[in-house]
Amino acid sequence: MDYWGTKLRALVILDAETKVDLLKQYEKKYNAKTELFRDLAISADRMGVMADVVNASLKAYPNYRSLTSAALAGCKTVGDYIKKYCGAARIKLESGEPT
């Protein structure tokens, strides 16, 4: 699994938690700077309790580490979340990413 596939997996999870079309319009309307609370209505508490779906998705990576609720709650932007997801999956970020 490469970085782009991992980023896609991370976004698919977030897309299901928000009412906006995050994935379809990624790059056009949304990007890594998109704020989770302001733009996607996902509060810190709401992010925190996503730990079970995020960690279930990370099982696809052989050397993954489980993310804590606190780590997810600490994400302010989509980019913060992608970084944490890739870190847990032990997938190296592409240069200049996440965008």
Next chain:
Amino acid sequence: MKAVVALALSAGAAIAASAQECRTIENKELRLACYDQANGTAFPAATTPQAAPASANNDSGFKQFLSELRLADESTPKGLGSDPATISWARRDGEDFSTIKAALIWESTYSPFPNESYLARMGWGPVVSLSVNRNSLSTKKADARQANVGLQGTAFAWRANQLDARGNRWLYAALHSKLTAGYRENKVDATESNLFTADNVLVTDYLRYGLPYQSPFAVLVLPRFGLVHEDVRRAKAGVPTGNFNSVYGILKVEAFPALISDRLRVSLTAQRFVDFDVDGGNTKRRETYGKAAIDYLLYSPFESPTVKPSFGLERTIGADPLNASPRFGQTQFVIRLKIN
């Protein structure tokens, strides 16, 4: 409709989408990744484990530790995402007054428990905090320092099995819990206490509406409840010692009336604290605490400047035994500077 999110979210299963669904993704790299996953070519690692880089994101231990530290205001309940630490200072009749509400908090990014265990799957990890709650501005002064160590994570999460027609996975209810043991020194009452706390935040999609600052009206409701055991070991004369077992409930409402102004935020907090068991001779406390605040942003909420100034009016009434704050009423005009 968000057809693409039909990509399975189930436990670690290879994502399966049709090539037709992938076509709707704007971003080129993500679209290609979607085709790869739809064709089943993107998961060699899942079936044939490969050695992954030991430190994929160059996160050295110390750098990682620093990134896990944060400064926040823990003195009033706000759920998982606490407000920034506040420090204010005033000089009156040659005397200095100050309020400090700050906590240095360390929260682990990764769960220390085995990946397959329930605690790791639900995101449980350690938390350590050192906090100060000092207020010399009001006539009833507060000056408490506290150290806590504990575990926090999601106790349970109950969500829909299927995505709805809009491509959303509805969260019926989830509970975020934090179990801590701590030590508190209250300089005003000269008390020293050991504390055990079980704090819980109920999160549900039924209690949120709209996009903050964008929808004509958006609201977020956050119920919180918990148990506290406090063993007051030492106190000055006239202040009770012994064990206090208490329950509390908190309701926080945050509203964003963009219909009036997209820079307004209104928040209301109501807290009830009741002792249900105390050592003989001590009086059971029944305290109510309330806080109402209205804030106006001095920057556009659609920009992300480094310094985010805002001003507002804040009214606080009642006693907050959770933070050793005595019964008082205070109205403050506040100017906030939030630094990104």
